[in-house]
Amino acid sequence: MHDHRRLGRELNLFDTDPLMGAGLPYWLPDGAIVRHTLEEYIREAEQRAGYRHVYSPVLGKRELYEISGHWDHYSEDMFPPMDLGSEQVLLRPSLCPHHALIFRSRSHSYRELPLRMAELGGMYRSELSGVLGGLTRVRAITLNDAHIFCTLEQAVEEARAALELIGRAYADLGIRAVRHRLSLPGEGGKYVADPDLWRRATALLRDVLDGSGIPYEAAEGEAAFYGPKIDVQIADPAGREATLSTVQIDFHQPERFDLHYIGADGAKHRPVMVHRSIIGSVERAVAHLVEAHGGAFPPWLAPVQLVVLPVGDEQAGHAHELVGRARELGLRAEVSGPEQGTLAARIRAARLVPYQAVIGGREAEADQVAPRLRDGRRLGGLPAAAFLRSVADRVAARGTELWEAA
Numbered sequence: 001m002h003d004h005r006r007l008g009r010e011l012n013l014f015d016t017d018p019l020m021g022a023g024l025p026y027w028l029p030d031g032a033i034v035r036h037t038l039e040e041y042i043r044e045a046e047q048r049a050g051y052r053h054v055y056s057p058v059l060g061k062r063e064l065y066e067i068s069g070h071w072d073h074y075s076e077d078m079f080p081p082m083d084l085g086s087e088q089v090l091l092r093p094s095l096c097p098h099h100a101l102i103f104r105s106r107s108h109s110y111r112e113l114p115l116r117m118a119e120l121g122g123m124y125r126s127e128l129s130g131v132l133g134g135l136t137r138v139r140a141i142t143l144n145d146a147h148i149f150c151t152l153e154q155a156v157e158e159a160r161a162a163l164e165l166i167g168r169a170y171a172d173l174g175i176r177a178v179r180h181r182l183s184l185p186g187e188g189g190k191y192v193a194d195p196d197l198w199r200r201a202t203a204l205l206r207d208v209l210d211g212s213g214i215p216y217e218a219a220e221g222e223a224a225f226y227g228p229k230i231d232v233q234i235a236d237p238a239g240r241e242a243t244l245s246t247v248q249i250d251f252h253q254p255e256r257f258d259l260h261y262i263g264a265d266g267a268k269h270r271p272v273m274v275h276r277s278i279i280g281s282v283e284r285a286v287a288h289l290v291e292a293h294g295g296a297f298p299p300w301l302a303p304v305q306l307v308v309l310p311v312g313d314e315q316a317g318h319a320h321e322l323v324g325r326a327r328e329l330g331l332r333a334e335v336s337g338p339e340q341g342t343l344a345a346r347i348r349a350a351r352l353v354p355y356q357a358v359i360g361g362r363e364a365e366a367d368q369v370a371p372r373l374r375d376g377r378r379l380g381g382l383p384a385a386a387f388l389r390s391v392a393d394r395v396a397a398r399g400t401e402l403w404e405a406a
């Protein structure tokens, strides 16, 4: 069974240090590549879907969270305020309030809606030290977040499109949802009180789910404090479920921040806020990718995509030249030479690398490679240029297959 904490250390992806603190992992170069590649994928997918990216600070004044409702409904999960002279600032527990202020800072016409604002941004959660571990229970989180400011009529279509983005991302990442959940409020004072707004938001999300044909179950007590949400659930190898992606419809924060746009009638109207996350937190997404693939990432996400293995020292020069050509094509390639052991040992050491190119005397002479795939397949002698081009095309297309089926 794959545990992302053990694999993360073995594969040199991430680790923690008691001096940095529990729940505050750092990323090693190979882990940083996986993370960066994932973030780039998300930014591109969002840009294609009409989102525009912003940056906002990870600190905010206490008043900001009093207005958003976090201070009243969520403060148990927040770090205590820091005193700065006469004011108090907080490490933010979510990105929504900042995005609401950014929307409010400019006047907006109905023609600009839906306005899709996205950010991969930091947020913080005051987890108890006893439950911290790996990348799934952390105190510092990078959230793949977005807020769509739109009319009530547009909200259903925006939420539907967000679910579709999530589905496409899961296919590209080679992961799967175990369940879709419609998360509703439960008992207690954790939730903002406005039964009418809850009913309307819940009805909209049910429309989205029913229209998509995705089976789902409703669960009480799992909603955000300000509104219901669709949770896309994943499971770890032990079958423990967690929420990765979410889509929410929110009438509450537009009220609290007094957001408006100018309608076709020239009057002010209140927008709806659709909150959505494609891969949730980057930390949890990478943890899940490590576990789901056992460290054998899809080629486009792999820290090293191609290892070139010269049989003997005579082929070392040619191997380095081949790696140079692969890097020119944008591939992450390395040489594993005879100084690192026998050919069999080097092939074993590279078992998680999607593509391996063995170079013997004959291959070097003819500028060919004898490729081996991670799944054990051997492709026979191929011209080096054609092989590199084919790998680069597969990586660019972000497929999950190593090669066409034999």
Ligand SMILES: [Zn+2]
Pocket (backbone or CB within 6 Å): 094, 095, 096, 145, 146, 147, 275, 276
């Ligand atoms: Zn939000």
